[in-house]
Amino acid sequence: MSLVEVVQRIVGPWIMLAESAYYLPSTILGLVRMGNWSTLFSWGRFQSAWFSRFWAYMGPQVRMGVEPIVVPLLKGRVSHGRKLEEGEELETAPLPVSGTVMEVGAGSGMWVSLFKEIGIEAVDANKSGSVRQRKTASPDTASTSGGITKIYGVEPNAGNHPALRQRVHDAGMDDIYEIVPLGIEDVATANIPEVDCVVTILCLCSIPSPQHNIRALYNYLKPGGRMYVFEHVCNRKHWSIYLYQKWINVFWPLMVGGCELQRDTGRYLREAAPWSNVDLSPLANELWFQAVPHVVGVLTK
Numbered sequence: 001m002s003l004v005e006v007v008q009r010i011v012g013p014w015i016m017l018a019e020s021a022y023y024l025p026s027t028i029l030g031l032v033r034m035g036n037w038s039t040l041f042s043w044g045r046f047q048s049a050w051f052s053r054f055w056a057y058m059g060p061q062v063r064m065g066v067e068p069i070v071v072p073l074l075k076g077r078v079s080h081g082r083k084l085e086e087g088e089e090l091e092t093a094p095l096p097v098s099g100t101v102m103e104v105g106a107g108s109g110m111w112v113s114l115f116k117e118i119g120i121e122a123v124d125a126n127k128s129g130s131v132r133q134r135k136t137a138s139p140d141t142a143s144t145s146g147g148i149t150k151i152y153g154v155e156p157n158a159g160n161h162p163a164l165r166q167r168v169h170d171a172g173m174d175d176i177y178e179i180v181p182l183g184i185e186d187v188a189t190a191n192i193p194e195v196d197c198v199v200t201i202l203c204l205c206s207i208p209s210p211q212h213n214i215r216a217l218y219n220y221l222k223p224g225g226r227m228y229v230f231e232h233v234c235n236r237k238h239w240s241i242y243l244y245q246k247w248i249n250v251f252w253p254l255m256v257g258g259c260e261l262q263r264d265t266g267r268y269l270r271e272a273a274p275w276s277n278v279d280l281s282p283l284a285n286e287l288w289f290q291a292v293p294h295v296v297g298v299l300t301k
């Protein structure tokens, strides 16, 4: 790893905070121009409006940085924190996302086109008979093949909905992708049935009562259902970075839409429920000085 990369991994959060700050004046001006005083004078609504502007710029950049791991993750090609190479033994690897899916914190739809791609690949694999299938699916057991049939995109920030809707439309998925305009804590009111897969990409850092709500996500899974996770977590590898994170976290939630930098999400996930299999690990190429370390993997109910 080059010196520049080391520095980037340590000072990266400050650059992100500066970029978020850049969107503060334009958010205020935009709301004043629209005469949207109720949003301007409510911290929660203002923070959401600010974050959605910031994420419209930041989301595609973050996607570019993390797609080398998120794309294989959702295609069932990540195990023990790293991408499996072509030809590597797939017998024990997770399966691709399939069946009915709940995407938590869908944001502005950064992963919609990937769901489309995975769906197409599954149909092609079914046609050619090369589908990876380990269990026989029964009506109340998670689907292991057959592509993606329905996606519930849980996203409470209304500022993200236009971009999310547009990306769903562009992907030609209007018929199967349903935006659920709620936080995960309120999703019980939306009558979502049990799903085959839950996908969380960089969002469990923002949900309230994470332990309680991760347990709720587990309950949404069918037996054999899979939860695909890519999340940033607290640094437990070195106390100095842990303290450094603590300092950044004084500003971080205020400026990054309520996101918490020091969540122990990996532990919360493991302890949430009696999973039948947990393949969740720190991201393979991250070292001890990483200010924003990640966990990645699939947990099976």
Ligand SMILES: C[S@@+](CC[C@H](N)C(=O)[O-])C[C@H]1O[C@@H](n2cnc3c(N)ncnc32)[C@H](O)[C@@H]1O
Residues within 6 Å of the ligand: 055, 059, 104, 105, 106, 107, 108, 109, 110, 111, 154, 155, 156, 157, 160, 182, 183, 184, 185, 200, 201, 202, 203, 206, 207, 208, 257
């Ligand atoms: C950092 S963004 C990531 C968005 C998207 N997953 C991506 O990778 O581009 C975090 C997302 O979590 C959403 N979020 C915040 N609170 C939430 C909650 N209570 N339930 C579900 N999603 C929430 C935010 O609105 C935001 O869209």
